[in-house]
Amino acid sequence: MSADPNVKKTPLHDVHQDLGANLVDFAGYLMPLRYASETAEHQAVRQGAGLFDLSHMGEIFLAGPGAGAALDHALVGNLSPMAIGKARYTMICAPDGGVLDDLIVYRLADETWMVVANAANAAIVRDALVERAAGFDATVRDRSGDYALIALQGPRSQEILEGFTGAPLAGLKYYAIHADKVAGIDALIARTGYTGEDGFELFVDSSDAVRLWEQLAKVEGVVPAGLSARDTLRLEAGMPLYGNELTTETTPFEAGLGRVVKLDxxxxxxxxxxxxxxxxxxxxxxxxGLVARGRRAPRKGYQVVASDGTPCGVVTSGAPSPTLGKPIAMAYLDSGTEETGLAVDVRGRHEPVDVIVLPFYKRS
Known part of the structure; x- marks a missing residue:
C-alpha cells in the first residue's frame, strides 16, 4: 500500500479494506489488485459474475449545440450521428497520429455527451478537449469526482442485475446506455465492459457507491474482482491497454484498430x-497474439526473436491465461517478420511461441 498522501481513494476504499484487498497505487489511486485469488476472481467472471470498482476512470461531459461537432473535431471517430442512448469506442490522437488515449463516448441527450477516459490520462483528455472545443458552441466539464463506476461482468450479470432494476436490460444492446434506478439508486446503466464477457457498467453518484456495491455483493456467486483479474480477462479478450498496446508512439493502424479512424x-x-x-x-x-508452448510467461518488454535469434518484436502484455491454461501475450512484430519459428527471450532463455489472430478468447 502506498504511503503517498497524494494518492487518491475511490468512494469504495473502505469496502476494499474491509474485504482484505491487496491495495496498490494505480494511476494515482489506491485500487484493489486482488482480494484473495486472482485466478478465482478471473474464473468467476468467465463462469458467473464479478464485481469491479472502476471509480478511478474519468468522466468528462461535453454539452451544448456544438458538442457533437466538437467531438468530431477532437476525436478520430464520427460521433455526431450517434443516436441518444448509444456508445462508441474511439480514440483521441495527437497531430502526428499517436494515441493520447482510447475512450468510450456515450450520447446521453441531444446536446449532452459523456467521454470516459482512462484514469492515467483523464487530465490529458480533459485539457485536450477544452482546447479542441474552443471554437465550438460547447462546454467541457470534468465530472470525474461526481461519479463512481461499478462494473458487473460475466454471463450471469443480466440475471443478477434484473433483481435490482426494472430497466429493460434484455433490450439493452451492447454499447448502449440507459438511465434508470438500480437498487433504488439513480444510475446510468451501460452495456459495456473490458472483460470479453457480457456485463454492465453502472455510473452512480459517488455518495451512492457503497450502498450499490453492498447490494450487488450480497448476491450468491457475485465475486469482488481486482485489477489482476481485469488484466488477464482483457488480455484473453485481445483488448488493448493504454501504456502497453497503445501509447503516444503508437497509431491506431499499428494496433490493428484503424477501423475506429473515420477518415471519410x-x-x-x-x-x-x-x-x-x-x-x-x-x-x-x-x-x-502469442501462445507459449512452455510454462514461462512472456512479460511486457521482453523481446520476440526469430529462429536465428534476431530481435523482431516486443511483448506489450503477457500473463498465464486461466482460461487457456497456458501463457499468452500480445506483441508488436516488425513488418515482414515470418510468423513461424518465433520465440520470446524470457530472462535469457528463448521460449518458443505460436502466433495467433486475436483474440485468444471469445464468448459463445
Whole structure:
C-alpha cells in the first residue's frame, strides 16, 4: 500500500479494506489488485459474475449545440450521428497520429455527451478537449469526482442485475446506455465492459457507491474482482491497454484498430493528415497474439526473436491465461517478420511461441 498522501481513494476504499484487498497505487489511486485469488476472481467472471470498482476512470461531459461537432473535431471517430442512448469506442490522437488515449463516448441527450477516459490520462483528455472545443458552441466539464463506476461482468450479470432494476436490460444492446434506478439508486446503466464477457457498467453518484456495491455483493456467486483479474480477462479478450498496446508512439493502424479512424467523416479532425498518410502505407509493425508452448510467461518488454535469434518484436502484455491454461501475450512484430519459428527471450532463455489472430478468447 502506498504511503503517498497524494494518492487518491475511490468512494469504495473502505469496502476494499474491509474485504482484505491487496491495495496498490494505480494511476494515482489506491485500487484493489486482488482480494484473495486472482485466478478465482478471473474464473468467476468467465463462469458467473464479478464485481469491479472502476471509480478511478474519468468522466468528462461535453454539452451544448456544438458538442457533437466538437467531438468530431477532437476525436478520430464520427460521433455526431450517434443516436441518444448509444456508445462508441474511439480514440483521441495527437497531430502526428499517436494515441493520447482510447475512450468510450456515450450520447446521453441531444446536446449532452459523456467521454470516459482512462484514469492515467483523464487530465490529458480533459485539457485536450477544452482546447479542441474552443471554437465550438460547447462546454467541457470534468465530472470525474461526481461519479463512481461499478462494473458487473460475466454471463450471469443480466440475471443478477434484473433483481435490482426494472430497466429493460434484455433490450439493452451492447454499447448502449440507459438511465434508470438500480437498487433504488439513480444510475446510468451501460452495456459495456473490458472483460470479453457480457456485463454492465453502472455510473452512480459517488455518495451512492457503497450502498450499490453492498447490494450487488450480497448476491450468491457475485465475486469482488481486482485489477489482476481485469488484466488477464482483457488480455484473453485481445483488448488493448493504454501504456502497453497503445501509447503516444503508437497509431491506431499499428494496433490493428484503424477501423475506429473515420477518415471519410465530414469534419476535419486533429491528426487526420498524419493518419490519412498512414492509412495508405503498410505499418512498420503489427499487433499479434502469442501462445507459449512452455510454462514461462512472456512479460511486457521482453523481446520476440526469430529462429536465428534476431530481435523482431516486443511483448506489450503477457500473463498465464486461466482460461487457456497456458501463457499468452500480445506483441508488436516488425513488418515482414515470418510468423513461424518465433520465440520470446524470457530472462535469457528463448521460449518458443505460436502466433495467433486475436483474440485468444471469445464468448459463445
Amino acid at each position: 467523416k465530414p469534419a476535419d479532425f486533429v491528426g487526420k493528415t498524419a493518419l490519412a498518410a498512414q492509412a495508405q502505407t503498410p505499418p512498420g509493425r503489427r499487433l499479434v
